Amino acid sequence: MHIFHIHYRNTQGTLMRIINAASRRALDLPYVKAEANANGHQATLLLEVTPKQIxxxxxxxxxxxDVTEVQVSIAEFETGLGVPHPPISAGDESVRSATA
Known part of the structure; x- marks a missing residue:
């Protein structure tokens, strides 16, 4: 898995064009985050890709x-980025018995 950080100026349709580049290749998008940063905006995508696709x-x-910079790194699952977490009470038997 690779993490892509795409820095861009937030104009109409830019984020959709960024996402469409991945969806055109039928890539799963398990994690997408768009946020404002100091110099514009940033989209973070987690993708399973080959070197050619990168x-x-x-x-x-x-x-x-409007894209100003693209950074690529390898995802480390120890960080928890893009990994779904179960609800806090999922493994808590005392909560289950209290609601039964």
């Missing part, structure tokens, strides 16, 4: 006028 995605994203 190059294609970077090329497509840099072709978008």
């Amino acid at each position: 190059g294609q995605l970077r090329r497509d994203w840099y072709a978008i006028v």
